[in-house]
Amino acid sequence: MKKGQGITVLKIGGSVITDKGKNEGAARYEEIERIAREISEFDTGLVIVHGAGSFGHPQAKRYELNGKFDPRGSIITHLSVKDLNKLVVSYLNDAGVNAIGIHPMNCVVSDDARIKSMFLAHIQEMIDRGFVPVLHGDVVMDERLGTSVLSGDQIVPYLAFKLKAERIGIGSAAEGVLDGSGKTIGRITPDNFDQIKQFISGSANTDVTGGMLGKVLELLNLSESSNITSYIFNAGQAGNVSGFLSGEDIGTAISKAEY
Numbered sequence: 001m002k003k004g005q006g007i008t009v010l011k012i013g014g015s016v017i018t019d020k021g022k023n024e025g026a027a028r029y030e031e032i033e034r035i036a037r038e039i040s041e042f043d044t045g046l047v048i049v050h051g052a053g054s055f056g057h058p059q060a061k062r063y064e065l066n067g068k069f070d071p072r073g074s075i076i077t078h079l080s081v082k083d084l085n086k087l088v089v090s091y092l093n094d095a096g097v098n099a100i101g102i103h104p105m106n107c108v109v110s111d112d113a114r115i116k117s118m119f120l121a122h123i124q125e126m127i128d129r130g131f132v133p134v135l136h137g138d139v140v141m142d143e144r145l146g147t148s149v150l151s152g153d154q155i156v157p158y159l160a161f162k163l164k165a166e167r168i169g170i171g172s173a174a175e176g177v178l179d180g181s182g183k184t185i186g187r188i189t190p191d192n193f194d195q196i197k198q199f200i201s202g203s204a205n206t207d208v209t210g211g212m213l214g215k216v217l218e219l220l221n222l223s224e225s226s227n228i229t230s231y232i233f234n235a236g237q238a239g240n241v242s243g244f245l246s247g248e249d250i251g252t253a254i255s256k257a258e259y
């Protein structure tokens with residue numbers, strides 16, 4: 001059983017559940033299965049978001065979806081991330097989690113690549129009834145751009161704010177946010193970000209959504225409008241997902257101030 005009664009929003013990074021170094025559509029089945037098992041122990045009041053990894057970034061790059069409107073490329077990319085979502089949802093159900101895939105393309109409208117509105121009533125209802133909604137990075141309709149790439153890293157704080165979540169985690173392939181000597185930074189706040197940002201960059205792999213810097217900026221932005229502490233941790237390490245879900249402080253904490 002999860003600590004506390006509130007909602008938890010957890011992102012599982014595409015660099016953990018896929019081989020992001022490979023070109024396209026390379027899933028890591030064993031990792032998906034292990035993570036599904038860890039999640040199954042703590043699946044009350046939970047929303048999962050997963051990244052696109054090699055099911056979305058190479059495609060979005062090929063069709064230049066960050067810079068131009070390409071309906072065909074948008075559809076090809078959307079169908080590919082939907083395939084990954086189907087896989088994740090299927091492993092979660094096999095592990096006993098009542099998981100349901102939710103595709104942002106079907107419930108989000110963005111404006112200039114930021115979420116403008118998202119239909120949430122079904123997500124709230126699912127949580128109340130014990131389902132686990134599973135969203136993902138996607139291509140969505142965009143009022144200004146036609147379509148835009150929407151990262152799971154933007155979905156996580158949006159949902160956390162709207163659903164008044166109690167815990168937020170972004171599990172990726174690094175121990176947390178690392179400093180210049182490879183050590184995990186304990187806490188990032190708006191006060192120390194200026195000294196730390198020199199160490200944070202995009203992804204080492206094909207990536208169209210900002211890598212580690214994108215995550216930190218999204219979570220710092222959330223810390224300005226809420227008192228939630230978020231955690232960036234290594235979901236590729238067995239036991240970390242269940243550790244986070246059981247209430248452990250893990251990896252790098254991102255918050256409004258030093259507590």
Ligand SMILES: Nc1ncnc2c1ncn2[C@@H]1O[C@H](COP(=O)(O)OP(=O)(O)OP(=O)(O)O)[C@@H](O)[C@H]1O
Nearest residue numbers: 013014015051052053174178199201203204211212
């Ligand atoms: N200071 C840093 N600490 C840790 N990782 C960093 C840092 N700066 C850059 N990175 C890069 O950011 C990557 C994590 O971002 P990335 O977006 O690739 O992961 P992900 O969220 O798992 O993938 P996806 O976007 O597909 O879900 C790391 O693997 C690393 O290459």
Ligand SMILES: C=C(C)CCOP(=O)(O)O
Nearest residue numbers: 051052056137151152209
């Ligand atoms: C590349 C696409 C389509 C979505 C990216 O989502 P992310 O992997 O969560 O950043």
